[in-house]
Amino acid sequence: MRRSSLLNQEQDDTEVNLTPMLDVVFILLIFFIVTTSFVRESGIEVDPPQASTAEVQSQASILIAITGEGDVWVDKQPLALSALGPVVARLQAERPQSSVVIQADKSSRSGRLVEVMDKLRQAGVDKIALAAQQP
Incomplete structure (x- = not known):
């Protein structure tokens, strides 16, 4: 009887707790989703003309x-x-x-x-x- 309780205790000690690893994975997933920048495209590649006074437009x-x-x-x-x-x-x-x-x-x-x-x-x-x- 004592031997079986000792085996059960050893099995409990050897289990790997995955909860902290899953937490880290979800935090990294949220980080990458939030920091991703989405680039809008018109759908076709064009070669625009050059202008030395061209400005970046944010909106x-x-x-x-x-x-x-x-x-x-x-x-x-x-x-x-x-x-x-x-x-x-x-x-x-x-x-x-x-x-x-x-x-x-x-x-x-x-x-x-x-x-x-x-x-x-x-x-x-x-x-x-x-x-x-x-x-």
Whole structure:
């Protein structure tokens, strides 16, 4: 009888307590989630023109890309120019403090850029910026 109680006591002493390790794992998970920065993308890679006076804009949350061929992309989706106004108006209603940044490829036509800006103004967007690279 004494021998079986001694074996049970040894088994209890050899168990590994995983609770502190799980606590540390969850704390690290929360840390990485909180410190992760999310980068917004327009959905297509463009080569913006260079400007020595380009400034970083912190509130740019709606990105519109214009490719060299004149295609318009918003939220990783190609859009027809006629659908641009309602889509951007909906996005801006969801995020009222956001501004719109147009990322036009340096080989795109300026006429296409003016058409996009006109559609945005018709949709009621008043905070519009153009993306450029610093040399």
